[in-house]
Structure formats: structure tokens, C-alpha cells
Amino acid sequence: EPEVTQTPSHQVTQMGQEVILRCVPISNHLYFYWYRQILGQKVEFLVSFYNNEISEKSEIFDDQFSVERPDGSNFTLKIRSTKLEDSAMYFCASSLYREQPQHFGDGTRLSIL
């Protein structure tokens, strides 16, 4: 069964450094998402992406965050200058159509030191 794949599984970064989290959505899907889950808290929406542009973003997704679909397969989340509070699990998801369920990758655990 097709899967959403995310790399790396764990990223450790010094505060203030840039980090790029990578995702390969399911190949024929059209809608892409990033969520994060701080330890012990609920999953939070960050951003949705369709037709090569952001459809919606949350208040968490400030100027330090950006997303890109650099080619036909990858979908990346960049954090420009990481902060301690960016430490979380980051999940990528994709769906075929807007109404279809979102399928999630296994996440990248981001640890900011």
C-alpha cells in the first residue's frame, strides 16, 4: 500500500540553525499538509498546500516557516532559525482530493538544543 515517507526520522539541531524536514507524499495525491505534535499535546495543524501554493496556514506557521515542493515528489518544511519550542514531532500528510482522508507519515522527531 502506498505510504507517505518522511526523512530524517530524528533531527537534532542547535538553536538558531536552519532545518529542513523532508516528505514524499503518496504519488498521485494532490493535497499536502504539515502538522506538529509537541510531546504530550494534541496534533496541531501547520499548513496545507495545493497547486503549488499554500492553501491555509495556522498562527504557528510564522515567517520562520516555509514549505516547498521543489520537484514532482518531495514536499519540504523549512524552519529558518529554530527555537527551543520548535522541538516536536512533525508529521507530513497527503490526500488525493480535498474530501479524502489524509494519510500520515511516521514523522520526524525534531530536537532543538
Next chain:
Amino acid sequence: GQQLNQSPQSMFIQEGEDVSMNCTSSSIFNTWLWYKQDPGEGPVLLIALYKAGELTSNGRLTAQFGITRKDSFLNISASIPSDVGIYFCAGQDSNAGNNRKLIWGLGTSLAVNP
């Protein structure tokens, strides 16, 4: 903003018992989804509900979309050890323009005693 209240927060049951968990919302959703998350993995879709009143089964799992569109429940019958994990409800308001984001509950942590 939209919020989901999921209960119970945790459950500890004996193998073979039935389980029930539910979510309530402060606002209407057009889609309810139930996911399960195992340690170190991403959420895996269990059941998707699209219509008010809809009752859908997936093996031993049954979920219903409340008539008011503000609630949903998930039942697991005859639990087994591999049912252990965290169960999340998520709501989606598909009619709100481009708003496709999922609003998540806090999860129900299920432990099953063999």
C-alpha cells in the same frame, strides 16, 4: 476556535472487553476521522465518516457520526493486546472554502491487559 474534547483520556482494560471512546466539538464538522497512533509512528487512519448519522465498521471497530455533527464515538469490540495505542479523533470542515485542516482531539490512550 474549533475545539475537540475527547474522552476518556486513558483506559486500562482486560483482553476481550469492549471499549468505547468519544469526541465532542464546539462546532459542526462535515467529516469525522478516527486514527490510531503507535509509539514512534504516525497516525494511521481507522475509519472516516462523511454523513451525519453514519455508522461505519472496520473489523472490530465501529464508529458513528453524530446526528448533530458535533460528536462521534468509536467502539472496539473484543479487545486484543495489539489494540494498545493512542486513538485520536479528528474533525474536518470540508465546506469552509480551502479549509481542509484537521482539528484533533487530545487522544485516548488504551492499555490492554492480556
